[in-house]
Amino acid sequence: MRLLLVSLFFLVMVALCGLHSGIPEDVGSRAALVFGFLMLSGFVVGELAAKRQIPRITGYLLSGMACGPSLLALVDREVIEHLRLVDDLALALIAFTAGAELKTSRLRARARSIASITLVQTALVFVATGLVLWLLRPLLTFCHDLTGAQVLSVIAVLALIATANSPSTAVAVIVEARSKGDITDTVLGTTVLKDIVVLVGFSLVMSMALVHFSAAGGPGVSSARGVLLEVLFSLCMGVAFGLLMILYLRFVGKQRMLFMVACAFLSIHLSHTFHLDHLLMAVAVGFTVSNFSRQGEVFLSGLESAAGPIFLIFFCQTGAGLNLAVLLSVWHIVLIFIGIRGLFTYLGTRAGAAIARDPPAVRKLAWTGFIGQAGVSLGLAALARKSLGEPGAYIADLVVGAVVINQIFGPVAFRWALLKSGEGKKEP
Amino acid sequence: MTTILGLIVIALFAYLGTALFKIPGLPPSLRALIASGLGFFLVGLLLGPYATNLLDAGDQKSLDVVVNLGVGWVGLLFGLQFYRRDLRRFPARHYLGAGVESLFTMLVVGAGMWAAVGLSPWAAPVWLTVGVLAIVASTTSPTIAEQIVHDTRPRGPITDTIRLISSVDAVPAIVLLGVGLCFSPLHPADAGVLGSGWLWVATACGLGLTLGALFHLITLYRYTDNQLLVIVLGLTVFCGGAAHYLRLSPLFVNMIAGMVVANRSPQRLRILRSLLAVEKPIYLVLLTLAGAMWTCPPASLVALVPLFILLRLIGKFVGGHLATTVAGLATRSSLGLGPGLVPHGGMAVVIALNVKQFFPGALGDLALSAAVASVLVAALVGPLTLQRLLYHEGEAS
Structure with missing residues (x-):
């Protein structure tokens, strides 16, 4: 059920992309949207993993990979680069x-x-x-x-x-x-x-x-x-x-x-x-x-x-x-x-x-x-x-x-x- | 070297803030000034391009996500206050009074600014500048009211009404900001599948309702407090990011989402607690970022700031008087609730920051400058006027 909800969030994102056409592109706003989705999907997949006694971080990684450039392509290199500082802060x-x-x-x-x-x-x-x-x-x-x-x-x-x-x-x-x-x-x-x-x-x-x-x-x-x-x-x-x-x-x-x-x-x-x-x-x-x-x-x-x-x-x-x-x-x-x-x-x-x-x-x-x-x-x-x-x-x-x-x-x-x-x- | 300096600056400000706050008998104005968090704005200034440049333009761009989170957070938190049953505790005319006071302040500031901005060479649409300043001016800080209530322990209808008005009078500001942005140059007439401003308004409302519903559904599951915090964090970033992506106000969209959650979710109180638990750090980070992002607007615009503060004070005093009449309250003072509504605080800075996100040029800087200067003046004056009003009305002793 929670995966279904994440799919609904994904659909919202798709709808937003449709509505966005014509508005000048800005990596910052796209990064915020994608970042929010990454957190939500990562959280849900992480919880599902934890239920099966698999580490949450594996769920987070899998969710990230799914959103990455090779699969759903929600996150591209530009967004990853934009979020580098947030990533570095988390690593620190x-x-x-x-x-x-x-x-x-x-x-x-x-x-x-x-x-x-x-x-x-x-x-x-x-x-x-x-x-x-x-x-x-x-x-x-x-x-x-x-x-x-x-x-x-x-x-x-x-x-x-x-x-x-x-x-x-x-x-x-x-x-x-x-x-x-x-x-x-x-x-x-x-x-x-x-x-x-x-x-x-x-x-x-x-x-x-x-x-x-x-x-x-x-x-x-x-x-x-x-x-x-x-x-x-x-x-x-x-x-x-x-x-x-x-x-x-x-x-x-x-x-x-x-x-x-x-x-x-x-x-x-x-x-x-x-x-x-x-x-x-x-x-x-x-x-x-x-x-x-x-x-x-x-x-x-x-x-x-x-x-x-x-x-x-x-x-x-x-x-x-x-x-x-x-x-x-x-x-x-x-x-x-x-x-x-x-x-x-x-x-x-x-x-x-x-x-x-x-x-x-x-x-x-x-x-x-x-x-x-x-x-x-x-x-x-x-x-x-x-x-x-x-x-x-x-x-x-x-x-x-x-x-x-x-x-x-x-x-x-x-x-x-x-x-x-x-x-x-x-x-x- | 600058990094160490930055760290020392942060530690020193935090230390001074904490140490000063503990001093017994500190004047309420100074306490309000510390509580307003403006020290962190100064920290941001010292970390920003004007001083150490530790938070340079690149870092600021990377921290857009954090600004979005902060602005969205405030919107969501604000929306969550509007729980139907809680709202019924006060008569409708009190809310009407809050609306009248807020709109009147906007009117006074707007009219004065229209005349002043019209005289200066100004690239952005005049209506936008005037509108933004009027919106920033109209809010009241509930924090200072709470501080005075905590210090003087007053009881009575005037105290209750002031607390209510200062908690809800940002609604017209957030709504007008949300609507105003839909008609602003951010959305060119031929942009996307939506062409007109009203369609964008409908989109903003629809987005808020949809995200609120999804928020409600995903928080229906049982979570520990930590898990709930993570999910609320993610949802806030997502909602704020969605609004920002479409050049809509994250404050407006998240306020609507918050209202939906407040009235639909059985977990309302837990979500509210989660939001409140990290409210202060997020607000202080926002203020720090605001300080780093701030650049001094042109001199002709800086000259508008004192006028803005003066007009706001007039608006609040007269607007407060009108609110007293509308709310059907009897006061000994002819100014009514006006002196109690002077405090200005976080919401004004957040609105200005939201404007700065979309208009990083002179308009954003003017809004931020006006908001910060006004919060500073209001922190010095507001507690005194409020305290005096409560003593005068016999509710504090």
Whole structure:
């Protein structure tokens, strides 16, 4: 019945488009209309998903995909670009939540496990995916006209993107399932730490690739130093923002959510101005407030109470931005890529957890938290597209295709794992 | 550096607002000024192109959705007040009085502005400028009335009528804005399948009724408070976006939708609570965005602002007197309810922001400037006149 109601809203939109003919086009007003519809349809599909014990965010993503350019075409690139700031704001608030969930008191106990899984899994996924792709290079059409070194560097870029995860997806599933426990802490800590490792690694690999593709690429070491500085500066800025937020929460305390939105907006601005990593900076804000003040609980509960609309906005827009047509064009390679990535993520997590002597539940189930891929992977793919010409475009298409699938199944698998381990709570 | 500055500005204003409000014995005018949220308009100014440019033109365009949400939110909330059974608590002549006062203020401001605007070189249609200013002037702030009631605890028919009038006298303004936009240059005569202004008026009403009905149907299901908030948020953006897409007033369309929900939905009170729960943050965000969007209109138009404020005060005083007569109230003061209707507030700024969305040039800036200046003056004067009236009438002691 609720789907029928959403269809009625859709019909209203169609009628509005008919009435609109002749009025000058304005992206802003179209974006508002589409945004409202995305929220409504996303909400309804999310609720239907929740009824079947599927994460709401999967429903939001599916609804976004349906409204996106490849299917109903309600949302086009122009609208997505127009709503970029709203999307960034939602992402910053999700990153605040991710940071606030990282409690040192809990993480201290999981530090060994987080470090071990991060290292083993990243190394294994990178090396093994690269090796398999190297063996499969006759299938990769973009390799045909490239030299051996160029193929190697492109494969290295692709293998590195395979190691990336989505902290925002992980935190969304955790918050929705109201999950607490070893798997939760391990996945959360690892996804954030891996974010840093992947960023540094990508800059290294990309620098080496650029050497083989053009003279524009600088020496890898200096570039890596730049990225390390970027990471450090992002974290420091995040801590500084966090301290300001603590002062506000301590001495003012009014309109907390509004102040958080203002901080999110200003952190976006700051990261753009100084080319900082927005996600890391926002995570550091949340981490600082949560761990170095008495207001941490208030901060986190405020964010969690607003989580519904924030996740809805972010994941609907993420879904709408995914290009399904690309998936269809390279589906067989995408399936191989997903298969390899999934397999070695599982093995890497298991091995890392075994080295850290984690409990059996973590060894068996934690890997599901690393399947989801979203913003970081898409961002790296976009960089590859921009820098590596035709092979870069192929990489980007392949990654977008993989993200479509991983983003649908990743949250479902992770939620299943949280419920199976008893850390998450079922929908009433 | 500017980002940090922006953050400090926001924190400082929030701190000052909170700290000042807590000071006991603070004059009601200062309290009203803080409560009006104009500080956030100033924050917006400091974040906007005039100062730090943190909210540049590109960001403002991207945040159109938020403006739409805010304007739609206010419209919906306003419409939800009109629940048939609640309305029956007051005699019809009180509503008639509110209408008369509002229309009279429009008439006074409109006539004065017609003469003044006619003298200055002005590109937009004069009727539109005059109409917009008259509409902005006609509303009264219920917030300040509530604040005074809270402070002085008055009891009696004058207090009740002032509270009622200040809550409902924006109806003529919203309706005239909704209708006026349908006849404005936003809808060229040959635009789309609808050619004439009246057809656009019918479309606006139809859209409001349809969206109200859909709103009612989708909120028939059982939701938790958080879920209801999400869905109300989505519906408000959708309704506001639908109106804006057709260049209709989101305030008008959402007010109609709100009226439908108020009278049809069994969840009326829960929806109202959801809307009220985030009313303040949304309003403050709107004010901040209004500050960032504001650009100073040409000097010849700025000169109109003091005249606008003066005309509004005259309109409110005389209009209030007329309302007293129409409502059949007896007052000791010859000015009747007039002094109690001076407060000006959020609705005026929201109407001006709605105008600015459609007319981003000088007209929008003039409307916003007039609204903000008038809210500022009314925050200083309004509480005093209202308090004095209530003491004089013996309802407050």
